[in-house]
Amino acid sequence: MSALEVTFVTADRTVWTGQASQVVVPAIDGSMGILPQMQPTLAILGDGVVRIHDLDGHVDERSVSGGFVSVDSDVVTIGVDDAEAQAPHADRI
């Protein structure tokens, strides 16, 4: 299975970049899961939590409010105003 190339940026820095197996974003009309081979999508984000599952199974969670995500041939770009680190859930895989 191929992996997603994720770039997660805020207005003034890069938060997370690398390969991931799954990304969950809070789209404006409901939570949206992104897996490899997804069709090109450009979505507006609402308030919620961005969850990135990397290839080792670690989960990185950031709460965001507003932003956008673009998916294009397994390249995922998430742009938000602010990303606050959530309390880590180490056991959740």
Next chain:
Amino acid sequence: MGAQQRVYKQRIRSAQGMKKIFKAKEMVAASRIAKAHARVEATTPYAEALTRAIGSVATHSTEISHPFLDSERHETGRVGILMITADRGMTGPYSHNVIRAAEQLANTLRDEGKTPVMYVVGLKGESYYRFRNRPPHRAWTPYKENEIPELGREIASVLTDDLLTEDPEVHLDEMYVVGTRFESRFLQRTTSVRMVPMGLVEAGAEQDAPTYPLYEFVPDADAVIEELLPRYIRSRITNILLQAMASEHASTQRAMKTATDNAQTQIDKFTRLANSARQAEITQEITEIVGGADALSGSGRTER
């Protein structure tokens, strides 16, 4: 010690004191340039992602409409000019260049029958207009270097509101930004750019324009562009503010380098003068002694 010498010594001491201050300012500015430049660079990925996203919406649907893209905005004739100057002095020509460019732009707009409305960042620009009895419409000053992203957000939201409002008292037709672009630590350019209305580059205008895949838009293309354009403005304004900050440091560094050199020239000059004054004094004393001795020996007295 003669009065002359004392004056020179005083001047030397004062130049030495100033030189220390200039040197310190120069080094502080030099160390901040790199940091400020790194912050400019850090905004690039976001700006690129945003530009790509807008580009893909634009190529996907030719029918997008948004107030910011409408090139025929003639409602009130009011044109906003966002001018970014420094809060502090000792920045060389930095603030004055920006003020001059903004005034030029305002005059051009007045010739076209429009009303320029000033939005000013930084104490130098604000006081320029305040002392001329035409205070700016909005001024953000003083600002802190590490709060520039927040400042950019605030400015962008104020400008976006004024651009979109229906109230003829505050509505803006167009918006320009006058700032300083940071090319390198040796070269900064004062630039005026039009932010609104935005011109979308026609597809095919550039030979190697990137092609965007057919996207699915969530919820739809219009909503997406509605969300992205204000973000784009915010990102641009923040970027320009950060570049201006980096330019300010670079300009300060250059000005302070010159000031340090000048202080050193002054010290050298006064040291020479002080030396020759000292020499003149010694010569005069010797002349007096010799003259006195001659006078004594010429008087024919053998005992003192």
